[in-house]
Amino acid sequence: MISYAPTIISSSLKYITIKNSELRWSKLNRLFQCTPRLEYLSTTVTSVIDDNYISSSLSTLTKWNLETFSKFNTSNTNVFFQNMSNLCYLKVILHFQLIDGHQWKQIIRNYLPKLKIFRLKTNKTIRLDDNIEERANALINSFRDSFWIDEHKWFVRCLILSRFLRLFTHSYRLKYYETRCDSWKSTCPYDDYQKFQYDMVRTCFHEFLEKFALSHIHLPNIKYLDIKFPINDQFWSNIPSLNRLDLLRISSHADTFQSQLQALLNRAPHLRRLHISQDASLPLQRSLFIYTHRSIFLLDLHECYHYFNEEECLTLSRSPLGIQCEALFIQLNNRQSIISLVRNMINLRALNIYWNDDKVFQHSQQTNNNDRNQNEKKQVLDELVQWLKDELPSTYLISADPHYTHDISIWI
Structure with missing residues (x-):
């Protein structure tokens, strides 16, 4: 968990995240004693060492994420939860270990009101x-009583793939590949x-839509979309919502x-990031300066394959987007274009430039000395940065x- 037990008490620390650590139950006492106002704890545990754990008061903790890649003695689990009476949110990921519904019911009912x-x-x-079928049936049946179904409405699903068994609550979101x-x-x-399988899909590429352009496929929870125009009415049947x-x-x-x-932008109210690429043979498309979206x-x-000149940078800075x-990520080869963007884009906080000096580019095409070319490009970038x-x-x-000998970043 941590390589040493803390010795200083913090009266202000409320949120702790610990990743890829060894968990010694006994060290939890020291951690909790030194963080009397701890509200949120997230732990990713690579190994668990079962040693003595004495239950200590942790009444301030309201949210805990626990992921472990190691088996541990489940008898310690009951002791551990004894003083978490104010816990409101619990997310648990157990790799290589099964704890059934009867055990979780006892923990929640006795210690987590x-x-x-x-x-x-x-x-x-x-x-x-x-017998994996018998194991799966016994496991899922342990979550079928009134405590799970009627009292809390916490439903679970169980999947079997070859010799692999996976059980998870409905509220847990899997990756699409995990649903097989x-x-x-x-x-x-x-x-x-x-x-359920379609609801789990978060990423969709246009190749997928072209291959599976069938009316029965509905993907309502897409967060990342790679689309190729033109799109037809079948697209809106496959992806009915972009919320x-x-x-x-x-x-x-x-x-x-x-x-x-x-029209697509209008139907995606929470869109935050937009990547636009075009055929390298096309001139800069003027519609780029017209699109509107509030978020x-x-x-x-970067992939517009066009080096924006100073006038185009000024037009971009005055466009709705x-x-x-x-x-902003953009291709430039003119110094004044950089200044134009920085001074006129009023909300700009980060600018990533793919830079290509024409003279250096032309020279590199005429020589086969790669090391020399790379050094010249680096020198040009260093001079530009200065x-x-x-x-x-x-x-x-x-x-x-x-x-990368073409990239310059500016944080404002």
Whole structure:
């Protein structure tokens, strides 16, 4: 958990996250004693060492995330939860271990009277000499009594894939690849595997839609969408809602699709990040300066394959998306274009530039000395960074990426 037990008491520390650690139960006492106002605890545990744990008061803790990649003695679990009477949220991920519904019911009923949200995912590979169907039935049946079904309405699902068994509460969101199974069980009488599987999909690429453009596929919870225009009515049948969409990548932008893209933006009220790419043979598409959306803060134009000149940068800064943009990725090869963006984009906080000096580029095409080319490009970037530091306020953080000889970042 931590390499040493804390010795200083903090009267202000309320949130603690600990990742990839060894858990010694006895060290929890010292941690809790030194954080008397702890409200949120998140722990990712790689190994558990069962030693003596003496229950201590932890009445301030209201939310706990626990993930463990190691088996542990479940008798310690009861002792551990004894003084968490104000816990309202509990998320548990157990790899390689199963704790059934009877044990969880005893813990929650006896020690966690205020628990409102319970999220559980547990996985285990079952031995070849063990009947996996019987194990799965016994496990899911332990979550079928009135405590789970009627009192709390905490339903669980159980999936079997070969010798692998996975059980999780309905409130737990899986990755799409985790939903594959040979057998499916659920404590909810109205559950449907196909609907559940589609509901779990968060990422969708246009290749998927082209391959599975069937009317029975509905993906209502997409957060990342890679789309290629034009789109047809079947698209809206497959993706009926964009209310959860956070990142949109357009891989075929052109002025002829302006109305379709704007219609898509209008149906994605929580969109935050927009990536636009276009065919390298096309000139800069002017519709880029017309689109409107109220919540986009990141605009990625790296793949427009166009070096914006100073006039285009000024137009971008005055466009609806440019005015509200806080993070911009763009290709430039003119120093004054950088200054134009920084001075005119009023909400800009981060600027990432793919830079290509024409003279260096042309020279690199004429020589086969890769080391020399890389050194020349690095020198050009270093000179540009210094020039920007001289031109811009000293409060700006400006740096060249040490791994990519084209990238410059400016934090405002």
